Amino acid sequence: MQQTIIGSDIKLAATLLTTGELVAIPTETVYGLAANGLDPLAIAKIYAAKNRPQFNPLILHIASFDQLALLVTEIPEACQRLISAFSPGPITYLLPKSALVPDIVTAGNNRVAVRIPDHLLTLELLSGISFPLAAPSANPSGYVSPVSAEHVLQGLSGKIPYILDGGHCRVGLESTIVGFEEGKIIIHRLGGITAEDIKMVTNIDPEVRLSHASPTAPGQLKSHYATSKPLLIGNIEQLVYLNPGKRIAVLSFQQSYHNLVSENIVLSSNGVLEEAAAGLFKAMRDMDCLDIDVILAERFPEEGIGRAINDRLERAAYREKR
Ligand code: TXA
Ligand code: MG
Numbered sequence: 058m059q060q061t062i063i064g065s066d067i068k069l070a071a072t073l074l075t076t077g078e079l080v081a082i083p084t085e086t087v088y089g090l091a092a093n094g095l096d097p098l099a100i101a102k103i104y105a106a107k108n109r110p111q112f113n114p115l116i117l118h119i120a121s122f123d124q125l126a127l128l129v130t131e132i133p134e135a136c137q138r139l140i141s142a143f144s145p146g147p148i149t150y151l152l153p154k155s156a157l158v159p160d161i162v163t164a165g166n167n168r169v170a171v172r173i174p175d176h177l178l179t180l181e182l183l184s185g186i187s188f189p190l191a192a193p194s195a196n197p198s199g200y201v202s203p204v205s206a207e208h209v210l211q212g213l214s215g216k217i218p219y220i221l222d223g224g225h226c227r228v229g230l231e232s233t234i235v236g237f238e239e240g241k242i243i244i245h246r247l248g249g250i251t252a253e254d255i256k257m258v259t260n261i262d263p264e265v266r267l268s269h270a271s272p273t274a275p276g277q278l279k280s281h282y283a284t285s286k287p288l289l290i291g292n293i294e295q296l297v298y299l300n301p302g303k304r305i306a307v308l309s310f311q312q313s314y315h316n317l318v319s320e321n322i323v324l325s326s327n328g329v330l331e332e333a334a335a336g337l338f339k340a341m342r343d344m345d346c347l348d349i350d351v352i353l354a355e356r357f358p359e360e361g362i363g364r365a366i367n368d369r370l371e372r373a374a375y376r377e378k379r
Contacts, residue, residue: 058215063206063222067182070221074099074186079106081195081209082118082182083223084174086147086231086249087202087338088209089118089192090217097159100191106216109198114164115191116149116232117171120183128171128189130155133237135259139250142258145175147228147249151236162191172232178223194231195220201282201345201373204229204338211342229335230365235263247365249334267368281372282338284345288352288374290367293317296353306344308337308354320347334362337369 070080074091077099082091090107092099094117104111117128122140125132129152132140136150154162154169163169171189174180183190194202195209203209206222233248235255242263244252255263286306289296293307297317306320311328314321322340324333344352354370357363 059218061210061214061217061220063210063220065178065222067178067185067221070182070219071185073219074182074190077102078219079103079217081203081206081213081217081220082174082176082179082190082192083206083221083226084118084176084179085145085227086174087204087226087229088195088206088220089116089174089190090195090209090213091118091190091192093186094118094162094189094191095157095159096188097161100159100161103191103193106213107193107196107198109193111161112164113193113198114166114170115162115193117158117162117169117189118174118179118183118192119171119189120173120180122173124189125152125171128155128158128169129153135240135242135261136235136237138259139235139255143250143254145173145180147175147230147232148172149232149234149246149248151234151245168236170234175227176223178221182221199281199283201284201338201341202231204335208339208342225335225339227335228331229337229339230362230369233365247368249362249365251361252364253361265364281375282341282369283373283376284341284352286345286349286352287376288341288354288370290354290356290370290374293353293355300351300353303350304348306347306349306352308340308344308352310355310357312355318353320344320349330357330361330363330366333357334366337366341373 149172204226228249233250234246236243357366
């Protein structure tokens with residue numbers, strides 16, 4: 058057990074990372090749990106602290122795309138367009154890895170995931186070190202991703218020395234993960250940059266191919282982002298009716314259900330999907346702390362970042378294998 062400190066000392070964070078320690082870092086999407094991305098021993102500590110399965114690969118974070126050339130062997134034209142349009146920002150590129158990238162980063166895959174996070178503190182940190190940062194979301198494996206330093210502390214206190222506090226994450230959902238196959242763009246994870254955004258810049262209609270069962274290929278476990286309280290998605294009135302006698306909390310987009318239940322978080326009373334996305338994980342965590350039996354969540358419009366919100370809710374609701 059070690060003491061976990063929250064602070065905003067970039068120099069201290071850089072020193073810890075350079076000496077092979079873990080530091081939680083803020084990004085515009087969610088907080089990451091970072092280690093020197095070229096140091097297999099430091100990276101092994103990430104898997105241990107998160108209790109993360111070894112087959113689930115990690116994203117490398119860099120400050121600028123000058124560094125990208127060292128980590129990958131090819132950058133397709135469509136990728137270059139996306140980089141110019143959206144990086145720094147909530148998008149991750151899956152590209153053929155160079156020999157410099159340790160196998161523990163990619164879990165043996167021949168592609169590496171790389172992104173430039175859009176957060177001033179972390180960009181400054183990255184500019185001051187000579188290596189990329191490998192960083193998954195800074196939560197115990199399977200739980201809801203953290204969007205504040207306090208959330209990181211709740212899950213990883215005693216397991217890491219330092220949390221760099223950069224405030225509440227602006228986007229609030231993880232980055233979109235894209236791969237490139239023979240002129241096609243494949244979205245492997247829905248996130249901060251939408252399919253519509255990608256089409257607008259590349260003129261290519263991206264194929265959404267979310268992998269659920271086997272995370273060895275571009276990976277995502279189906280059961281993920283899970284609250285410890287059961288979460289059901291659907292029509293709220295119906296779900297309330299189907300759960301008599303239960304203590305219920307409702308997570309809704311625009312509409313208030315305070316006439317039906319006493320606990321209700323409305324994510325965006327003005328119906329703005331980005332605002333709802335930014336508040337989603339905090340709301341899920343807050344509800345998990347309430348004295349309730351079940352969380353009921355509304356389904357969101359299947360457009361823009363609404364698709365990514367629905368994806369996270371569905372993974373949170375999926376319980377069969379636990
Ligand atoms: O917004 C984000 O992407 C955040 C912040 C911290 O940058 N990071 C994040 O990391 O969400 P993580 O590890 O929680 O999710 C990364 C996803 C995982 O589903 C992983 O399987 C996939 O990316 N992934 C990483 N490297 C991969 C690779 N080489 N091939 C296929 N999938 C990969
Ligand atoms: Mg994660």
